[in-house]
Structure formats: structure tokens, C-alpha cells
Amino acid sequence: xxxxxxxxxxxxxxxxxxxxxxxxxxxxxxxxxxxxxxxxxxxxxxxxxxxxxxxxxxxxxxxxxxxxxxxxxxxxxxxxxxxxxxxxxxxxxxxxxxxxxxxxxxxxx
Amino acid sequence: xxxxxxxxxxxxxxxxxxxxxxxxxxxxxxxxxxxxxxxxxxxxxxxxxxxxxxxxxxxxxxxxxxxxxxxxxxxxxxxxxxxxxxxxxxxxxxxxxxxxxxxxxxxxxxxxxxxxxxxxxxxxxxxxxxxxxxxxxxxxxxxxxxxxxxxxxxxxxxxxxxxxxxxxxxxxxxxxxxxxxxxxxxxxxxxxxxxxxxxxxxxxxxxxxxxxxxxxxxxxxxxxxxxxxxxxxxxxxxxxxxxxxxxxxxxxxxxxxxxxxxxxxxxxxxxxxxxxxxxxxxxxxxxxxxxxxxxxxxxxxxxxxxxxxxxxxxxxxxxxxxxxxxxxxxxxxxxxxxxxxxxxxxxxxxxxxxxxxxxxxxxxxxxxxxxxxxxxxxxxxxxxxxxxxxxxxxxxxxxxxxxxxxxxxxxxxxxxxxxxxxxxxxxxxxxxxxxxxxxxxxxxxxxxxxxxxxxxxxxxxxxxxxxxxxxxxxxxxxxxxxxxxxxxxxxxxxxxxxxxxxxxxxxxxxxxxxxxxxxxxxxxxxxxxxxxxxxxxxxxxxxxxxxxxxxxxxxxxxxxxxxxxxxxxxxxxxxxxxxxxxxxxxxxxxxxxxxxxxxxxxxxxxxxxxxxxxxxxxxxxxxxxxxxxxxxxxxxxxxxxxxxxxxxxxxxxxxxxxxxxxxxxxxxxxxxxxxxxxxxxxxxxxxxxxx
Numbered sequence: 001x002x003x004x005x006x007x008x009x010x011x012x013x014x015x016x017x018x019x020x021x022x023x024x025x026x027x028x029x030x031x032x033x034x035x036x037x038x039x040x041x042x043x044x045x046x047x048x049x050x051x052x053x054x055x056x057x058x059x060x061x062x063x064x065x066x067x068x069x070x071x072x073x074x075x076x077x078x079x080x081x082x083x084x085x086x087x088x089x090x091x092x093x094x095x096x097x098x099x100x101x102x103x104x105x106x107x108x109x
Numbered sequence: 110x111x112x113x114x115x116x117x118x119x120x121x122x123x124x125x126x127x128x129x130x131x132x133x134x135x136x137x138x139x140x141x142x143x144x145x146x147x148x149x150x151x152x153x154x155x156x157x158x159x160x161x162x163x164x165x166x167x168x169x170x171x172x173x174x175x176x177x178x179x180x181x182x183x184x185x186x187x188x189x190x191x192x193x194x195x196x197x198x199x200x201x202x203x204x205x206x207x208x209x210x211x212x213x214x215x216x217x218x219x220x221x222x223x224x225x226x227x228x229x230x231x232x233x234x235x236x237x238x239x240x241x242x243x244x245x246x247x248x249x250x251x252x253x254x255x256x257x258x259x260x261x262x263x264x265x266x267x268x269x270x271x272x273x274x275x276x277x278x279x280x281x282x283x284x285x286x287x288x289x290x291x292x293x294x295x296x297x298x299x300x301x302x303x304x305x306x307x308x309x310x311x312x313x314x315x316x317x318x319x320x321x322x323x324x325x326x327x328x329x330x331x332x333x334x335x336x337x338x339x340x341x342x343x344x345x346x347x348x349x350x351x352x353x354x355x356x357x358x359x360x361x362x363x364x365x366x367x368x369x370x371x372x373x374x375x376x377x378x379x380x381x382x383x384x385x386x387x388x389x390x391x392x393x394x395x396x397x398x399x400x401x402x403x404x405x406x407x408x409x410x411x412x413x414x415x416x417x418x419x420x421x422x423x424x425x426x427x428x429x430x431x432x433x434x435x436x437x438x439x440x441x442x443x444x445x446x447x448x449x450x451x452x453x454x455x456x457x458x459x460x461x462x463x464x465x466x467x468x469x470x471x472x473x474x475x476x477x478x479x480x481x482x483x484x485x486x487x488x489x490x491x492x493x494x495x496x497x498x499x500x501x502x503x504x505x506x507x508x509x510x511x512x513x514x515x516x517x518x519x520x521x522x523x524x525x526x527x528x529x530x531x532x533x534x535x536x537x538x539x540x541x542x543x544x545x546x547x548x549x550x551x552x553x554x555x556x557x558x559x560x561x562x563x564x565x566x567x568x569x570x571x572x573x574x575x576x577x578x579x580x581x582x583x584x585x586x587x588x589x590x591x592x593x594x595x596x597x598x599x600x601x602x603x604x605x606x607x608x609x610x611x612x613x614x615x616x617x618x619x620x621x622x623x624x625x626x627x628x629x630x631x632x633x634x635x636x637x638x639x640x641x642x643x644x645x646x647x648x649x650x651x652x653x654x655x656x657x658x659x660x661x662x663x664x665x666x667x668x669x670x671x672x673x674x675x676x677x678x679x680x681x682x683x684x685x686x687x688x689x690x691x692x693x694x695x696x697x698x699x700x701x702x703x704x705x706x707x708x709x710x711x712x713x714x715x716x717x718x719x720x721x722x723x724x725x726x727x728x729x730x731x732x733x734x735x736x737x738x739x740x741x742x743x744x745x746x747x748x749x750x751x752x753x754x755x756x757x758x759x760x761x762x763x764x765x766x767x768x769x770x771x772x773x774x775x776x777x778x779x780x781x782x783x784x785x786x787x788x789x790x791x792x793x794x795x796x797x798x799x800x
Contacts, residue, residue, distance in 0.1 A: 021216065022158045022159035022166065022168060024214065024215035024219065025185060025215075026158040026159075026168075027158075027181070028156060028157065028158040029158055030201065030202060030215070030219055031201075033215075033216060033219035033220050034195070034199060034200070034201045034219050034220040036220065037199070037219065037220020037221060038195075038197075038199050038220050041220070041221070052216040052217070055159065055161065055166050056159075056166065059161065059164050059165065059166045060164055062161040062164075063161065063163060063164045067161050068148060068160060068161055068162075069151065069152060069157040069159065069160045069161065070157065070158055070159045070160075070161070070166075071157075071158070080140070082140075082144075083144050083148075084147070085147055085151040085152075085156070085157060086147075086151040086154070086156035086157065087156050
């Protein structure tokens with residue numbers, strides 16, 4: 001039973017992302033959230049995990065992750081670690097930096 | 110980019126040669142540098158809203174932020190939930206009110222479809238189309254929709270859906286302002302329910318609402334209010350003057366004063382008054398009112414009104430019944446007192462030294478007649494009470510109505526003779542059989558004939574007829590040529606203490622319950638009685654109809670008519686026990702006159718001693734005696750050898766079946782209810798002696 005439970009446990013998602021924001025009311029942080037979610041939902045739905053960390057509430061988390069400005073998106077996995085600063089509105093750049101499948105590939109997948 | 114050399118401790122990096130290791134490190138440094146440059150670019154391009162130095166966070170205020178911030182703060186302060194979506198329906202903004210209303214933080218929802226927040230359904234058909242049409246026309250749609258939140262909470266939402274455009278006028282998304290009005294809707298529903306309940310209560314109680322504007326006099330009221338004034342619908346221009354005009358003239362002033370006083374004293378007012386309906390009928394209403402003040406001045410009077418005519422009439426009927434009862438009690442005392450004077454006189458005569466045999470006979474006759482009259486009155490009274498309380502028990506038998514007529518007439522013979530009335534009987538040759546209580550039938554006849562005697566002049570003719578009718582009923586007709594009755598008197602002639610005839614009734618004596626008793630007795634027998642009269646001074650006719658019967662078996666008749674005669678009489682030794690010495694001695698005298706040998710005891714103990722000494726054949730024992738009561742005495746006697754075959758008769762004032770059963774259980778052979786007819790006692794004695 002234990003063995004089966006372990007083997008049937010959901011695997012770690014392919015893309016593990018953390019978005020550091022400064023409150024959800026800030027337009028830039030809000031835009032970053034909207035942009036990264038919209039992008040992931042359209043390209044890697046079901047294959048990613050996005051965690052939003054509000055440094056207005058948890059400044060220590062920003063220091064731990066060596067964040068210098070918000071919004072910053074961190075690709076935790078796959079390695080190597082990657083950081084993207086800004087509202088993530090440049091879609092193609094974000095795709096390239098995160099190594100996400102291109103829209104064509106996504107539709108083929 | 111994601112090649113194995115990127116892994117710091119990965120398998121691929123386990124045994125790198127020196128050059129390869131340096132290459133990896135270099136690539137990593139380049140990447141770090143690129144990141145730093147990008148961060149700086151982002152800062153320069155105003156893409157950053159805060160910077161982190163150590164554990165401190167510094168918010169950055171951009172060039173366009175003043176206006177944005179103000180808008181943001183307005184939205185943040187709003188009580189209404191605000192949700193903005195892009196063209197694809199992704200949430201791009203939600204304010205704190207929306208976070209509270211739908212139970213999600215913005216950070217968890219931004220970028221997802223709005224369907225993460227709530228499930229929406231339209232409330233009315235066509236709303237969806239109307240909303241689309243309004244937005245396409247560049248406007249907004251306002252209405253109500255139902256939402257179910259992610260947590261399953263149901264909300265009623267007042268909403269405004271509009272399109273968002275950027276500065277260039279390009280359609281960029283949608284804006285929803287969503288006000289949760291569930292609480293308001295609940296309150297409205299509770300209010301509606303409370304109002305419905307109030308309306309139901311007012312309707313059920315037939316209470317109307319009214320309101321008067323004190324300054325202008327204008328008034329209005331509910332449908333029940335209108336009904337109280339006999340109006341089918343609200344009268345045009347209804348006001349205080351109109352209202353007062355419909356109040357009975359005798360009550361108007363009092364009502365006007367009551368209303369003014371209530372306003373003046375700032376107190377409630379409450380009164381009952383008569384109103385005149387449009388059809389001129391008079392009704393009673395009850396009004397409660399309360400004045401309301403505005404800025405210290407009386408503004409409105411508001412209250413309730415109900416029609417209390419039925420209660421008022423019932424009150425009046427009750428008062429009338431009470432008055433009749435008082436009058437009846439006065440009559441009753443008078444009627445019971447009346448015979449006492451001649452009895453007292455006769456007793457005086459009997460004790461006089463100058464008593465002659467003639468005087469003796471006349472005095473005895475007077476006493477007998479007056480006692481009979483009193484007994485008759487009391488019997489009638491008790492019978493009416495029994496019928497009213499449904500306690501009358503009929504001892505039915507097959508009887509010939511003609512015999513009941515003869516018995517009944519004998520009962521009132523003295524009344525007939527006193528006014529020298531002429532009695533004409535039409536009884537026919539054949540028996541008129543019916544199943545009835547013979548005593549009660551005779552009572553019906555006696556009361557009807559007595560009534561005819563009372564209301565006829567001396568020497569008048571009274572007709573009495575009994576016959577079988579072809580329709581299976583028998584009829585008893587009593588017709589007189591007396592004073593007759595008015596139509597009004599005919600209506601109430603059979604009711605107790607009928608008042609129309611009160612004056613005459615009083616003059617003629619009697620309680621005025623005779624006819625009520627007749628009606629009650631006849632109806633107990635399944636029959637009916639009606640009275641008719643051509644008018645005052647032209648006589649009255651009473652017709653009793655009763656279901657006829659096929660007739661009795663001959664043997665039963667013989668048994669029913671067995672007389673308590675004196676033939677074959679023998680004498681006996683009798684012991685009589687009664688704590689009322691007079692009562693005991695008077696019965697003893699009667700028995701001795703029959704030739705019996707009688708001893709009298711006045712308590713239970715001495716009765717037992719006397720019985721043991723004389724061993725009487727018959728014992729007549731009172732139940733309620735001091736020392737030993739009748740039941741105990743009977744049980745003791747039955748235990749003795751000499752008492753086993755004695756004939757024991759119980760005498761008591763209680764004649765219920767259970768009293769009789771108790772006597773039999775104690776060992777008595779028979780039971781007599783006091784006061785008993787001497788003949789009943791003789792009958793019992795003779796029956797025992799004849800065995």
C-alpha cells in the first residue's frame with residue numbers, strides 16, 4: 001500500500017515558478033501575475049506550478065530568494081535558476097527565458 | 110539553456126576536467142550578468158514597483174502613478190466588488206471588496222478566468238441578451254444576477270457590466286461592479302412575510318386599518334375599514350367629516366370628543382359607537398387610534414376598526430335573558446309563597462276548638478289542593494331543567510293517547526271546575542296507540558288544558574281531540590275560545606319565560622313554563638307542537654303531532670295496568686326507622702290505618718335492637734341516619750338468622766340508579782325515593798305479602 005501510494009503520488013510539475021510581487025494592487029505586479037498565468041495556461045497548462053509571494057507581507061522571503069526588485073519571476077525548475085524582472089509583458093522574451101514550448105509546439109503537444 | 114552542465118551537483122558534473130569546469134562557470138556568470146542587466150533595464154523602463162535592500166522593501170512611485178494610485182485607492186475603498194477581465198475573460202483586476210465577497214485573494218486569481226471566482230446565472234429571461242446588446246452599444250447593463258462562490262455560498266448580486274476601452278478607444282476588456290444584496294433581499298423577504306402575516310391577522314380578525322391627516326382631515330382605510338361603514342369600496346374624498354357624518358347622531362359628539370381628547374392629551378383613544386350604513390341599518394364599531402406628531406404638531410391619527418355588532422347584540426341578548434331570569438325568579442317566589450297562606454289558615458282552623466266535621470273536611474281539602482299545586486309547580490320546574498340539561502329519561506310503553514288525555518284532564522280537573530269551563534272531548538272509539546311515557550303524555554295534556562283554562566273566560570268551552578292521522582302520526586288538539594294571541598306572541602309562546610304574555614301570565618298565575626315543558630316533552634318523544642290563533646280575543650289552538658305505533662301485545666297491557674289495589678290485603682309486623690321522627694310517625698300512622706302493626710325507631714342502633722326483639726316481616730329503613738346508616742343496618746340484619754327472609758325497603762332522597770344499586774348490594778329488596786306516594790309503599794307491601 002505504502003509503495004503504491006508513493007508511486008501514485010503526483011509528480012513534481014515540469015515548471016516550478018515563483019512570482020515575487022509587491023501587493024496585488026500594484027499595477028505592475030498585477031500585470032505580471034496576469035501575464036505569467038495567461039502564458040502558462042495557454043502553453044503548459046497542467047504542467048506548471050506558480051506560487052505568488054507578496055513581499056509587502058513577507059520581505060524576508062524576498063531577501064532569502066535574493067530578489068532585488070518586484071515583480072520578479074523565478075524559475076525554480078528546471079534548473080538552472082532563472083530570474084525575470086518586470087511585468088512580463090514581452091511574451092516572446094518570457095517564453096525564451098523560461099524555456100517554455102513555443103505556441104506551435106504547445107498546440108502540437 | 111537547460112543542458113546538464115547547468116546543474117551544480119548533477120551526475121553530468123561529477124568528473125569535469127578543468128577546462129570544462131571553467132566553461133560552465135563562465136556560462137553561469139554570463140547568465141548572472143545578463144540578469145543584472147535586465148534588472149537595471151527594467152528599473153529604467155519603469156517596470157518595477159518596489160526594490161528590496163536587505164530585508165527592507167522600498168516602493169517606487171512612477172511618473173504615471175499619481176492618477177493610477179488614486180483610482181486604485183478609490184477602488185480599494187469601494188464597498189462594491191469590482192472585477193475587471195480582459196477580452197478572453199481572464200481576471201486582470203479585483204479590489205479588496207471582491208476578495209472578501211468571493212473568498213479569494215487577487216494573487217491567486219489574477220490571470221485566471223473569472224469563472225474561478227463565481228458561477229453566474231441570469232435571473233430573468235432575456236437578461237443575457239440585453240446585457241450583450243447594451244455593452245455592444247457602448248453602454249452598461251444594470252440588473253440582478255445570482256452568483257455561487259467557490260465555497261458554495263449563494264449571493265444575490267446587483268450588478269453593472271460595462272466594456273473597458275483604452276485611451277485609443279480600443280475595446281480591452283470588461284468591468285463588473287458587483288454589490289451583494291443577499292442581506293437586503295433577505296430583509297425584504299422577512300418584511301414581506303411580516304406584512305403578509307399582519308394582513309392575514311387583520312383579515313382573520315376582520316380588523317380594518319384607517320388613517321386621518323389631522324390638518325387636512327383627509328382619511329383613508331383598508332377594505333375592512335370600508336366594510337365597517339357598510340361600504341363596498343372606498344368612498345371618494347373620504348375624510349373626517351364624512352366619517353363623523355356616518356356615525357349615529359347620538360354617538361357623534363362623543364366620538365368627536367374622543368378623537369380631539371386623544372390628540373390633545375397625546376394618548377391613545379378607544380371607543381365603541383354606532384354607525385349608520387347606507388341602507389340605514391345600524392351597526393356597532395370599535396375603534397382604536399393613536400396620534401402621531403411631527404415637529405411637535407399633531408400630524409396623523411392612525412388606528413384600527415372592527416365591526417362589533419354581533420358581540421353587542423349578544424351582550425344585549427344576554428342582558429335580556431338575565432332580566433327575564435330575574436323576573437322569573439320573582440314570579441317563582443311569588444308562586445311558591447301563594448299556596449302557603451291558605452295552608453297556614455287551614456292548619457289554624459284544624460287546631461281550633463270550634464272545629465266541626467265540615468270545617469275539618471274543607472281544611473283538609475284546601476291543604477291537599479294547595480300542596481298538590483306546589484308539588485306540580487316544582488315538578489314542572491325540575492322537568493324543564495331536566496329537559497334543558499338533557500337528563501330527562503322516558504319510561505316508554507305502548508299507550509293509548511285517549512287514556513293519557515283522560516289522566517291529564519283529571520290532573521287539572523280543579524282548574525276546569527274553578528272557572529266552570531265546559532270540556533268537549535273528541536276521542537273516538539278506537540285506541541290511539543303510540544310508544545310514549547304515559548306519565549309524560551298526561552303531563553303534556555294537563556299543561557295544554559291548564560293553559561286553555563287560564564286564558565279563557567269563565568264558562569268557556571275547551572275542545573280536546575285525539576286521533577290517528579293517515580300519515581302515520583297521531584294528533585292531540587287542544588282548542589280554546591279564549592283571549593288568543595298576537596302574531597308576535599305566537600313566535601315565542603313555547604320559549605321559557607316568554608315575555609310578550611308576561612303581564613297576562615302574571616295575572617293568571619303560573620310560571621309561564623308550562624308550554625316550554627310541553628314542547629320539550631313532545632320533542633323528546635320525536636314529535637312536534639305548534640300554536641295558532643286567528644288573533645287577540647279569538648282563541649288559540651295547540652296541535653301536538655307524535656309518531657303513531659302499531660299497538661302493544663295484549664299481555665303487556667295487562668301487566669302495565671296492574672293496580673296497587675287493596676284486595677286480598679293482609680297485615681304484617683313492620684319496623685320503621687327514620688331519624689326524622691315526624692316523617693317516621695306520619696308513615697307509621699298511614700300503615701297502622703291499613704291494619705299493620707308498626708314500630709318506629711329514630712336511629713340505626715335502636716332499630717337493630719328493636720328488630721332483634723320483634724323480628725318484623727318488613728322493615729322500612731332510612732339510609733341517612735346517625736350512628737348506623739341504612740346500608741350498615743341492612744348488612745347487619747341480613748347476617749342474623751331472623752333477618753334472612755325479612756323484606757327490606759330503603760327510603761332515601763336520592764333516586765339515581767346508582768343509589769338503588771347500592772341499596773340492593775347492601776341487602777335491600779326494594780328502594781323508594783322520598784317523598785314517595787303512599788300507594789307505592791302499599792303496593793310493595795301487598796306484593797310481598799301476596800307471595
